Amino acid sequence: MRKFFPVEELARDERFNKITMRDRMGDPRTALNVSTDASGKRTNNFRLTPGRRDASDGARGLMHGIFVGEIQALEGAGRTCWDFETDTEAPFALKLDMARQCWDEARHVEISVKLSDWMGSEIGQYAENTVLFEAACSTDPVLRLAGVNRALEGLAIDVFTTMKEFGDLAGDPYLEFCEDWMLADEVTHVKMGSDWLRKITENDPDRRKKALEFQSVVDKLFSYGGTRSDSQESPIGLARRFRELAGFTDDEVADIAEVSMQALNERKSAVAKMREAADQFASSAAAE
């Protein structure tokens, strides 16, 4: 079996349609307020709560995102068990943790399928963004732990907290219960990443610095142009308490909050530019 599997070759059946982050960011549409035109009348609160008019569809879409995220997390943890030589490249105990994580992620996939069914979605009903697995393709196991266990699983903590609260407020016992259980696993996964990062780089400050820089890049990418931040404009909030339990320091959480806000503002700026270009194109097409 080959090592370091490319994202383009992830096995999916015909129900799935994969898209990249480039596709996602190339979409000039946004619900955010980006200018003073008609969109300026839009709400500034997009936090995913049952009070939102499109709450049910929003929750269904996010649930499908969780489902494909769990598949990719399973694939990433599985690759880490295989891609690195035991002890010379990665300690056996680290691989054992990754194997345990595979077990958890496989269970999460099954739970997510059942929750999607409960919410009225079908497998593959939404496009699959493969950015999560891309973060799991680093050739350094420490960077992979930083990208997957601390950034990706950290995002999972934020997402599961949002969904658990959604289920609680809506009175949906299944959603609240399932998200709570998965959240507990995610806190453990992040903790494993934090512990191994500190242990392996204990005497290698440069490697630790690189890993933390990589994590910051991935955190920004996973903020999805402002999908996750402290701002009410973001559907997903930052779950500070659970991040603390997972081993993030206050400074680390503050850094994530900052890069998330940067991602939100950069997205607004990028969309404004794309709109300007689209409007210019439409004007010149009309003139012709």
Next chain:
Amino acid sequence: MPVTVTPQTFNYVFYDAELIRSIAAGLLGALGMSDHEVFIDVDETTPLARINCTVDDAIHIHADSGAFEDTRKPRQQSETATATSLGRVLLRARDRLVGGFGEAPADDDLTLAQVAAWETYCIGRLQRFGVPVNQQRWRYNFRNRHGFSDASDAAFEQIWQSEGLTWGELNAISDTSVASSAH
């Protein structure tokens, strides 16, 4: 009567105004509403999926681009999503036009529970017209607004199967369901 779609050319999404027009025209014929003029305004700058309508001399539909989108292929149009979204607001418009819904609040003034109940009523009928729908999606939406309970599920089934309800009857089922779930 004509159906007018705005814009005629899309710059943010890969939608076909003529396809939207023809789906709307087909639905108007099937629903016995061909004598009504319809204006469909699509806001292609937002990916949200809201859709609502106002009725005066004509029917005015305002849709976010997400209402007609193929969620598997972002920015591409889905015929099924277009038919489902247009069908549900056209049925709501027809309810207002044919009588029995005179005292119903304007779309913007409906509560979330009232919207869910009316959508259930519309989508149930739409399915019987032959438009493919996922019933569980709408059951989940109804439960979110009326509670996750047996009483709520029974109310959903009653509304889904119904024809010829008045606003008073529909609203009473919704209110009773909300009250039952609260206990």
